[in-house]
Amino acid sequence: MGIVMTTILRVSDLTKQYDNLTAVNNISFAIKEGEIVSLLGPNGAGKTTTIQMLLTLVSPTRGNIEIFGKNLTGHRDELLSRMNFTAPYSVLPYNLTTREALKTYSLLYGVRNHRERVSFLIDEFDLGWMADKKVGQLSSGEQMRVGIAKAFVNSPGLLLLDEPTASLDPAIARELRAKILKLVRNAGGAILWTSHNMREIEQVSDRIIFLSRGKIIADDSPDNLKNYFGQKDLEEIFISINRETRARPS
Amino acid sequence: MNLLHVFGIFYRNVILIRRSVPKLFALFGFITVELFLWGFITLWVQTIGPSDARLDFVLLILSAFIFWSMFELSQRSFSISFLEEVWSRNVINIFASPIKLGELVMGFALVGVAQTLLAFLYITPIAFLLYALQIWDMGLYIIPFFMNVLISGWGIGVVAIGLVVRFGPSADIMAFFIPFLLLPFSAVYYPVSVFPPLLQDITFILPTRHIFEGMRTAITEGLIPYDSIMWATALNIIFVILGFLFLHWMLRLARTKGYLSRLVQD
Numbered sequence: 001m002g003i004v005m006t007t008i009l010r011v012s013d014l015t016k017q018y019d020n021l022t023a024v025n026n027i028s029f030a031i032k033e034g035e036i037v038s039l040l041g042p043n044g045a046g047k048t049t050t051i052q053m054l055l056t057l058v059s060p061t062r063g064n065i066e067i068f069g070k071n072l073t074g075h076r077d078e079l080l081s082r083m084n085f086t087a088p089y090s091v092l093p094y095n096l097t098t099r100e101a102l103k104t105y106s107l108l109y110g111v112r113n114h115r116e117r118v119s120f121l122i123d124e125f126d127l128g129w130m131a132d133k134k135v136g137q138l139s140s141g142e143q144m145r146v147g148i149a150k151a152f153v154n155s156p157g158l159l160l161l162d163e164p165t166a167s168l169d170p171a172i173a174r175e176l177r178a179k180i181l182k183l184v185r186n187a188g189g190a191i192l193w194t195s196h197n198m199r200e201i202e203q204v205s206d207r208i209i210f211l212s213r214g215k216i217i218a219d220d221s222p223d224n225l226k227n228y229f230g231q232k233d234l235e236e237i238f239i240s241i242n243r244e245t246r247a248r249p250s
Numbered sequence: 251m252n253l254l255h256v257f258g259i260f261y262r263n264v265i266l267i268r269r270s271v272p273k274l275f276a277l278f279g280f281i282t283v284e285l286f287l288w289g290f291i292t293l294w295v296q297t298i299g300p301s302d303a304r305l306d307f308v309l310l311i312l313s314a315f316i317f318w319s320m321f322e323l324s325q326r327s328f329s330i331s332f333l334e335e336v337w338s339r340n341v342i343n344i345f346a347s348p349i350k351l352g353e354l355v356m357g358f359a360l361v362g363v364a365q366t367l368l369a370f371l372y373i374t375p376i377a378f379l380l381y382a383l384q385i386w387d388m389g390l391y392i393i394p395f396f397m398n399v400l401i402s403g404w405g406i407g408v409v410a411i412g413l414v415v416r417f418g419p420s421a422d423i424m425a426f427f428i429p430f431l432l433l434p435f436s437a438v439y440y441p442v443s444v445f446p447p448l449l450q451d452i453t454f455i456l457p458t459r460h461i462f463e464g465m466r467t468a469i470t471e472g473l474i475p476y477d478s479i480m481w482a483t484a485l486n487i488i489f490v491i492l493g494f495l496f497l498h499w500m501l502r503l504a505r506t507k508g509y510l511s512r513l514v515q516d
Contacts, residue, residue, distance in 0.1 A: 018508060052511065055346040059505040081348035089514055090342035093262065093335075100265055107258030108347040150343075 005032040007069070008158050008190040009054070014063035016049050016214075023049040025214035026063070031158075036181070036191045038201045040234070041211035042242045047194045048087075050211070051160050054192070055085055067158060081110055084154055086147040087162035094136025098127055098146050101135055102153060109154035117153060124179065125149040140167040148176055157189040164193070165200060173197075177204060198234040208234070212241055251356070255349040259357025260364075263331050267365070276326075277365055281319050281373050288315040289381045309469050311439060312383045314462055316373060317399050318438045320366050321458060322429050324403025327365040329410040329425035331358040336419050339514040351498060358411075359404050366400055391468050394479045398461045401486040405457070406432070408493035412500035418512050438462045457485040 009031040016024040024046040031037045039047045052058040054065060056076050065072040067079045092101040102121055106114035122131050125145055130138055135146060144167045151159060164180070165173035181204060184191050195201050201208060202222050210218040210225075218225055218241075222234060229237045267273045292311045332354075335341040344354070377383040386392065410425035435449070436458035442450055453459045464478025504510050 049508075052508075057342060057346055057505065057510045058508050059502070077348045077350055079348075080346065085346060087342070089339075089511070090346075091339050092343065093338040093340045095266055095270070095338060096262065100262075104258050104262045105343070105347070107254050107261060108344070108349050110252050110254045110348065112254070 005034060007032055008035075008067065009192065010064075010066040011050075011054075012064045012066075014050070014053065014065065015061045016046075016053060016058060017061040022214050024053070024060075027211070027214070027216045029209055029216065029219060031190045031192060033188055033190060034185060035206045036184075036193060036204050037207045037209060038205040039192060039194045039209050039211060040198075040201060040238060042238075044213075045211040046214040047211055048089075048162060049214075051085070051087070051162050051192065051194065054160055055083075056080065081154060082156060083158040083160065084109070084151040084156040085160035085162065086144075086151040086164050088144065088166050089162075090147075091143055092135045092146055092150060095134060097132050097134050098122070098138075098149075099131045101146065102150060105150050106153045111154055114153075121149045121152055124152075124183070125176075141169060141172065144168055145172070145176065148180065152183055155183075155187050157187065159184055159189060159191045161191060161193045161195075163195050165195065165197065173200070198238060202234050210237075210241060217241065251350075251353060252348075255347075255353040256357045256360065258349070259331065259354060260360045263334065263357075263361040264364070266334065277323070277369055278372055281323070281369055282376065284315065284319065285312075285373060285377060285380070288312060289377070292381070306469070308381050308383055309385075309387070310466065312377055312381060313385050313388070313465060313469060314438050316370070316377065316383075316385060317395060317461070317465060318433070318436075319373070320370055320396065321399040321403050321461075323369050324362045324366045324400045325406045325410070325429050326403075326425065328358045328362040328404055328407030329422075331361045332407075332411045333414065333419075333422050333425060336414060336422070336513050341513045342510065345510055351494075351501065355404075355408060355494065355497070358407065362403060362407070363400060366403070370396070388465075388468055391465075391474065391479075394483070395461055395465055398457060398479070398482045398486055401490060402457050402461065402482075405486060405489035405493045408490065408497050412493070412497040415497070415504050415513070416500045416509065418509070432456065432458055435459065436462055441466060454481075455485065457482045457489060460485065 007030050012028050014024055014027050039050060041047055049058060053060050056072065068082060070079060072079055096104065099118060102118045103114055106117050111117050122128055125148065127146065127149060130142060135143055138146065148164055165176060168176065177200065193204060205222055207219065207221055208225055209216055220228065225237060226232065229240065231237045231240065267277065288311060292307050296307045335344050374385050377385065406428050410428055413421045413424045435453045436456055442459060442463050445453060460478045460482035464475035464482065467473055467475040467478065
């Protein structure tokens with residue numbers, strides 16, 4: 001008998017309309033426990049809007065979001081305490097030190113043993129030398145690392161990573177990817193990941209969802225997608241989809 | 251209500267204030283300079299008034315000044331606690347965390363109470379040393395007045411935050427303008443009777459008017475201004491509830507229209 005994986009995230013018929021613009025158009029997908037799913041698509045495809053709807057920063061026009069089997073609208077606080085995120089457009093307070101920022105977010109996520117948790121994250125993400133430096137004094141790559149550490153303050157069951165390695169050098173990015181995967185898999189969680197780094201996406205993803213103009217145009221494993229589109233790598237798929245959608249009238 | 255969430259907001263702001271010289275100056279500097287200004291004006295008015303004047307200008311004007319400063323400080327520290335998140339592009343992290351709106355507001359209010367109390371405990375001995383102002387002569391009346399200026403500050407602070415959520419970071423000026431707008435109509439330094447009759451009726455809805463009118467009654471007539479305290483408290487409760495509902499509405503609108511992202515972009 002196979003292992004039944006719990007569905008961690010289920011998005012059904014999700015739509016976000018801004019006046020005449022449909023940012024996300026009737027998308028549905030699910031992520032199971034232990035799965036790492038990537039959202040790919042050109043700029044303006046609806047990736048960030050989708051993530052922001054999952055974080056309750058944007059309200060959907062239609063559709064339903066279920067996380068850990070519960071409706072997000074009715075259980076916002078409970079569900080957000082079991083999720084976390086990082087994104088380059090949302091930096092941590094520049095005027096706090098790394099340690100203070102992590103402590104603040106441990107408190108905001110209701111972590112009772114916040115001292116131990118902050119020490120663990122400082123060790124795990126190798127932040128010791130910058131622990132007492134202000135976030136604003138760190139380079140953008142270092143700030144990103146602190147942002148990723150912050151995303152683990154509450155040992156999240158669902159992690160939303162919007163271009164998490166955008167400002168990192170390849171060596172640090174690789175190291176952090178490995179840490180992220182280890183921590184999430186140990187916790188039995190799942191990740192929804194967006195990036196423009198196709199190699200990274202190919203390495204980490206169990207499944208890839210291609211978005212274009214707010215719609216899902218493909219949802220499969222990296223190998224199946226390559227076969228389906230007849231391309232040798234994800235970058236080629238990305239470019240061909242982008243070319244096709246640009247040529248098509250909206 | 252999760253107290254860890256409230257403490258998280260308090261902790262973040264206390265750290266900022268504790269080690270920032272400009273923030274410490276904003277807390278203690280303005281009020282000290284203004285105390286000198288109002289103190290000297292008051293001394294001068296005292297000397298040019300009739301020698302048999304019954305009014306104690308020092309107590310009257312400087313008490314009003316100190317309580318108005320406490321109102322401004324309560325409102326300003328409340329609003330700035332939120333603006334700090336906007337200025338540091340951290341606001342998305344806050345709204346994507348499990349903190350409830352009520353907990354966020356409670357955290358800001360707590361920061362306001364701490365700062366206002368500190369400033370009050372700092373300025374009253376200075377006012378006593380420089381101008382022999384014995385504000386504590388008001389006795390226990392001081393407590394309801396102090397509580398009411400705090401709550402009035404929160405009411406305005408909540409509205410100011412709502413405006414920033416709706417109109418973006420450039421609306422932060424409202425956090426500083428609204429108290430200034432209220433000053434002439436709150437009868438801080440003069441009695442309500444100087445207003446034209448229509449303005450007397452209109453300003454009745456301002457809790458600050460009742461606070462300062464009540465304080466004057468307590469100082470000049472030595473009576474307990476039960477009516478003023480009751481009206482100020484009742485109106486404050488109504489204003490805070492309406493302010494909170496306004497913020498809730500603005501936040502819902504911001505989530506529908508996607509304004510929250512704008513708070514880290516503008």
